[in-house]
Amino acid sequence: MHRWMGPRFKYSEITPKEVYFSRRQLLAGAGGLIAAHTTGATASAATFETSPSRWSIDDRPNSYDDITSYNNFYEFGYDKADPKRHAGQLTTDPWSVVIDGKVRRPGTYGLEDIVKPASLEERIYRLRCVEAWSMVIPWVGFPLADVLAMADPDSGAKYVAFETLYRPEEMPAQRGVFQSLDWPYVEGLRLDEAMHPLTILAVGLYGEELPNQNGAPLRLVVPWKYGFKSIKSIVRISLTDTEPPTTWNLQAPREYGFYSNVNPEVSHPRWSQATERVVGGGLLSPRRDTEMFNGYAEAVGSLYSGMDLKKNF
Numbered sequence: 001m002h003r004w005m006g007p008r009f010k011y012s013e014i015t016p017k018e019v020y021f022s023r024r025q026l027l028a029g030a031g032g033l034i035a036a037h038t039t040g041a042t043a044s045a046a047t048f049e050t051s052p053s054r055w056s057i058d059d060r061p062n063s064y065d066d067i068t069s070y071n072n073f074y075e076f077g078y079d080k081a082d083p084k085r086h087a088g089q090l091t092t093d094p095w096s097v098v099i100d101g102k103v104r105r106p107g108t109y110g111l112e113d114i115v116k117p118a119s120l121e122e123r124i125y126r127l128r129c130v131e132a133w134s135m136v137i138p139w140v141g142f143p144l145a146d147v148l149a150m151a152d153p154d155s156g157a158k159y160v161a162f163e164t165l166y167r168p169e170e171m172p173a174q175r176g177v178f179q180s181l182d183w184p185y186v187e188g189l190r191l192d193e194a195m196h197p198l199t200i201l202a203v204g205l206y207g208e209e210l211p212n213q214n215g216a217p218l219r220l221v222v223p224w225k226y227g228f229k230s231i232k233s234i235v236r237i238s239l240t241d242t243e244p245p246t247t248w249n250l251q252a253p254r255e256y257g258f259y260s261n262v263n264p265e266v267s268h269p270r271w272s273q274a275t276e277r278v279v280g281g282g283l284l285s286p287r288r289d290t291e292m293f294n295g296y297a298e299a300v301g302s303l304y305s306g307m308d309l310k311k312n313f
C-alpha cells in the first residue's frame, strides 16, 4: 500500500479525490468511519492530491514503515519507537495556530485557514538528523512563506518563533516531576530562512495525512538544517525582532546552535558530522557522505554569505 511509485506519480490516479477538511470533519463525527468507507477511503488517513515540485530530490524515499516507526518526538518519550507507540492518543482535530507578534493580521487561525488544499505539493527531502543518520521522506506541504504572507509581517519582523503543543494529558513525557527538556518545544528561524521556498509546513507524507508521530497536523520542514529544527505539531508562530530561544540550544548551547545548518565540516563536540548512517540501508550498507547544507548549498548558501559558519553553527 505504501510502495513508492516514483516522483511523478499522482495519488489521485489510484485513490478517489478526497477533500481534506471535509474528511477531517467526517471523522470528527460519530458516523465518520461509515462515511469514510462509503467514499472508498481507508480509515487510517485522508489522502491528498499534490503537484510535484522542482525542489524534490530524485533519491528513493525510505519505506512508510521506516518513516513512521523510527522517530524523534520527545513529548512521547526518548526511544525511537516511543512516538509511534504513544502518539495515537493525541487529539489533532480541531487544531488552531496562534499567529502573533510583529504582524499586521495577528489572530488564532484554524487549520483550514492555513492549509489551502490546492497549494499542496509533494516535496521529497532528505532529513538529516544531528545524531548522524538520515532518511528520505516524501512530504506533502506548502511554503511557510504563504502563511507568513497571510499574516503580513511588519517592518520590525526579523525572526520567526515556533511552538509545539503543551498538553501533558496526551503527551506522556511532559508529565512528571523530572523533565529533561523544558516544554513546550520551541524553535526559530531568521525571517529570510523562513521565507525561503525550500522551507515548508508539512501536513502529510506519502500522499496521506501526517501520522501523529511525525508531527500532525502541521509541522515545519527545513531540509538544509538538522532535523531538530523541523518542529512538530505547531500551535504558535510568532514574528519577533530578536533571535528566539530554541529548545536544544537552551538545553546544551555548546552542542546545538541557533542556525544548525547541516555542515560536514563542523563536528558536534561529541561526534563527527562528516558522514551519516542511512536508515533502512541494512547493516552492511556504507555510510553516506554528508553534504554541505544537506545538498542545498546552491539554493541557500547566499543566506549565509560573510558569516563564519564555525561560530554560527
Ligand code: MTE
Binding pocket: 067, 070, 071, 072, 073, 074, 075, 127, 128, 129, 130, 164, 185, 213, 214, 215, 226, 227, 228, 229, 230, 231, 232, 233
Ligand atoms: N518537534 C518536537 N515538538 N519535539 C521533538 O522531540 N524532534 C526533532 C524534530 N521535531 C522533535 C521535533 C528531531 S530531533 C528530529 S530528527 C525530527 O523532528 C524527526 O522528525 P521525524 O520523526 O518526522 O523523522
